[in-house]
Amino acid sequence: MKVPTMAEMMAAGQKPEVLFWVGCAGSFDDRAKKITRAFVQLLNKAGVSFAVLGTEESCTGDPAKRAGNEFLFQMQAMMNIEVLNGYEVQSIVTTCPHCFNTLKNEYPELGGKYEVMHHTQFLKKLLNDGRLKVEGGSYKGKRITFHDPCYLGRANDEYEAPREVLSKLEADLSEMKSCKQRGLCCGAGGAQMFKEAEKGDKEVNIERTEQALETQPDVIATGCPFCNTMMTDGVKIKEQSTKVKVYDVAELLADAQA
Amino acid sequence: MQYVDNIVFVAVLALAILWFSKQVGKIRRNINLGRDIDRTDNKSARWQTMLRVAFGQSKMQARPIPGILHFIVYAGFILINIEVLEIVLDGVLGTHRLFAEPLGGLYDVVINFFEILAVLVITACVVFLIRRNVIKVPRFTKPEMKGWATRDGNNILYIEIILMLALLTMNATEANFEHAVAGPFLISQYLAPIFSGMSQDTLHIVERFAWWFHIIGILAFLNYLPISKHFHIILAFPNTWYSNLKAKGSFPNMEAVTKEVKMMLDPTADPFAAPSADDSGAAPERFGAKDVTDLNWVNLMNAYSCTECGRCTSECPANMTGKKLSPRKVMMDTRDRLEEVGKNIDLNGEFKDDGKSLLDDYISREELWACTSCNACVQACPVNIDPLSIIVQMRNFLVMEESAAPQELNLMMTNVENNGAPWQFAQADRLNWKDEA
Numbered sequence: 067m068k069v070p071t072m073a074e075m076m077a078a079g080q081k082p083e084v085l086f087w088v089g090c091a092g093s094f095d096d097r098a099k100k101i102t103r104a105f106v107q108l109l110n111k112a113g114v115s116f117a118v119l120g121t122e123e124s125c126t127g128d129p130a131k132r133a134g135n136e137f138l139f140q141m142q143a144m145m146n147i148e149v150l151n152g153y154e155v156q157s158i159v160t161t162c163p164h165c166f167n168t169l170k171n172e173y174p175e176l177g178g179k180y181e182v183m184h185h186t187q188f189l190k191k192l193l194n195d196g197r198l199k200v201e202g203g204s205y206k207g208k209r210i211t212f213h214d215p216c217y218l219g220r221a222n223d224e225y226e227a228p229r230e231v232l233s234k235l236e237a238d239l240s241e242m243k244s245c246k247q248r249g250l251c252c253g254a255g256g257a258q259m260f261k262e263a264e265k266g267d268k269e270v271n272i273e274r275t276e277q278a279l280e281t282q283p284d285v286i287a288t289g290c291p292f293c294n295t296m297m298t299d300g301v302k303i304k305e306q307s308t309k310v311k312v313y314d315v316a317e318l319l320a321d322a323q324a
Numbered sequence: 325m326q327y328v329d330n331i332v333f334v335a336v337l338a339l340a341i342l343w344f345s346k347q348v349g350k351i352r353r354n355i356n357l358g359r360d361i362d363r364t365d366n367k368s369a370r371w372q373t374m375l376r377v378a379f380g381q382s383k384m385q386a387r388p389i390p391g392i393l394h395f396i397v398y399a400g401f402i403l404i405n406i407e408v409l410e411i412v413l414d415g416v417l418g419t420h421r422l423f424a425e426p427l428g429g430l431y432d433v434v435i436n437f438f439e440i441l442a443v444l445v446i447t448a449c450v451v452f453l454i455r456r457n458v459i460k461v462p463r464f465t466k467p468e469m470k471g472w473a474t475r476d477g478n479n480i481l482y483i484e485i486i487l488m489l490a491l492l493t494m495n496a497t498e499a500n501f502e503h504a505v506a507g508p509f510l511i512s513q514y515l516a517p518i519f520s521g522m523s524q525d526t527l528h529i530v531e532r533f534a535w536w537f538h539i540i541g542i543l544a545f546l547n548y549l550p551i552s553k554h555f556h557i558i559l560a561f562p563n564t565w566y567s568n569l570k571a572k573g574s575f576p577n578m579e580a581v582t583k584e585v586k587m588m589l590d591p592t593a594d595p596f597a598a599p600s601a602d603d604s605g606a607a608p609e610r611f612g613a614k615d616v617t618d619l620n621w622v623n624l625m626n627a628y629s630c631t632e633c634g635r636c637t638s639e640c641p642a643n644m645t646g647k648k649l650s651p652r653k654v655m656m657d658t659r660d661r662l663e664e665v666g667k668n669i670d671l672n673g674e675f676k677d678d679g680k681s682l683l684d685d686y687i688s689r690e691e692l693w694a695c696t697s698c699n700a701c702v703q704a705c706p707v708n709i710d711p712l713s714i715i716v717q718m719r720n721f722l723v724m725e726e727s728a729a730p731q732e733l734n735l736m737m738t739n740v741e742n743n744g745a746p747w748q749f750a751q752a753d754r755l756n757w758k759d760e761a
């Protein structure tokens with residue numbers, strides 16, 4: 067698939083419209099890689115000139131910062147900023163709300179000032195500008211419930227973009243009992259993804275999956291690779307995998323392209 | 325002799341105000357034990373936030389039933405306090421219902437309005453008591469609510485009911501006076517018959533008793549605030565004014581670290597160079613927070629502003645799934661520890677090491693590591709308290725000062741450091757996805 071890197075673009079004397087920040091999950095996690103590819107498919111379809119950093123990309127430092135390691139975070143941040151500024155990057159789109167939040171809110175003070183968008187915001191723009199269209203797809207009339215990623219929703223007050231993209235699918239959107247400002251975490255944030263949970267009587271992703279299942283969905287839509295993993299696991303544990311699918315907004319939209 | 329009442333009144337009033345200022349002064353000093361943080365930017369947005377969240381109680385309305393009831397108590401209390409002005413003036417001047425004559429018919433209207441409010445306040449308080457003690461709404465029965473916290477919550481409601489009843493009694497006796505200067509009133513006319521058999525002398529004594537009871541009750545309540553969660557009626561305002569205006573996901577970058585990292589990444593920097601003069605004192609004594617004095621003063625003001633309502637805890641994914649973490653407990657612990665530090669200073673003139681700290685003696689590591697940093701607590705708090713900020717600063721301490729992260733997180737961080745990803749994948753493989761599937 068056509069994925070130019072910044073280095074290649076630079077060598078060819080070109081400058082992309084936007085840098086696609088893939089993120090660690092999007093680069094390495096098998097499930098998240100599918101989301102990455104779906105998003106690239108959409109970018110190519112819409113004729114967006116984009117590039118990735120490829121092997122020059124490194125962790126934004128988000129998990130280190132949330133775990134409390136400010137030192138490691140800033141090391142990562144400074145190194146990434148050096149690369150990004152070296153390419154004179156101005157705008158960034160990313161499929162990971164954690165990368166989105168860190169790049170958008172925590173990099174500027176360290177010298178990395180960019181226009182940063184979450185992929186659902188970018189897709190919304192492409193749809194509104196007519197660069198992307200929904201043509202067919204099998205989600206018409208299907209019941210979809212959207213799980214707000216904490217780092218897109220509460221952390222950055224973006225609740226509408228993913229819903230607007232989903233509404234274009236003419237699906238039957240239903241909300242969970244905790245949604246938007248009061249959306250319940252999937253359990254992965256704050257570096258929890260990388261450790262066992264503390265002792266309790268339930269896993270957070272099970273609690274959230276139960277809320278999602280209450281809406282009787284055909285699809286649980288996500289906007290974060292970590293949420294996606296947590297919800298997929300939750301659905302599996304609840305033995306609903308055959309009935310209920312977990313997809314990223316980008317995957318659903320890519321599927322609705324003729 | 326005729327001025328005895330006035331003198332006693334002025335003395336009581338002065339004492340109450342003095343004692344209150346002294347207590348507030350201590351709280352102020354305690355809050356100022358926190359580290360500096362500048363929250364004076366964007367003043368217009370700050371005033372707006374305060375108007376919306378504190379005056380307008382916008383965030384209370386996320387839960388309509390307690391939201392509306394609370395609004396009644398709040399509005400009722402503020403408005404009824406206009407009457408306290410008359411009471412104070414009466415007390416000082418030795419007058420009786422000073423405003424009755426100048427206001428004429430309007431006076432009865434105003435008092436009637438207060439009476440309606442008083443009944444609404446009583447009703448709301450009764451419902452609150454039922455919610456806490458009969459229905460036992462889950463957020464009021466969590467472990468951190470045991471003992472004083474529960475008593476405190478009930479005390480406030482009882483006091484408010486009693487104060488409102490005293491007000492109505494004052495009016496009800498007035499209605500039986502031969503030379504009543506006001507009334508009869510909308511509500512207290514129904515209470516009036518209780519007193520109708522009494523002689524004029526007894527009536528006056530009962531009225532005076534209700535009057536004194538009411539005003540002394542209010543002054544006592546005032547002095548109860550500083551040891552109670554009810555202090556939020558004052559601190560809610562500055563607390564919202566100074567609240568974080570940035571995106572909730574934006575965690576502050578530590579300046580001291582920035583300097584160090586810049587130096588490490590700068591090949592021309594001399595690692596052995598003596599720190600320049602302007603550097604000295606700039607670096608904090610320790611990274612992150614082990615004790616309350618390592619937190620910033622807004623964190624500490626947050627602790628004194630907490631109403632212990634538990635909205636944060638009831639939305640916390642960790643707490644919801646049975647983990648020990650409760651953001652409300654984080655705030656209550658911070659206040660308790662800060663009070664302890666304050667008493668220590670009162671006793672010794674300055675803080676004398678007591679071998680205790682917020683970490684471990686109050687908040688356990690298990691609690692800290694259970695947080696998903698989801699910001700649900702911050703969103704839920706009706707007075708814009710930020711428990712997550714405290715949790716993160718304490719994690720900073722654990723990781724940066726003690727290298728005491730859970731093993732799996734250490735592994736994750738080693739990976740980030742070595743491969744630029746939280747898992748064990750090589751950076752060189754970062755673009756492999758492009759050619760797969």
Ligand code: SF4
Nearest residue numbers: 640695696698699701
């Ligand atoms: S940020 Fe942490 S403490 Fe606050 S609600 Fe989320 S998990 Fe609980």
Ligand code: SF4
Nearest residue numbers: 630631633634636705
């Ligand atoms: S922190 Fe806020 S939400 Fe939590 S108990 Fe205190 S006042 Fe209530």
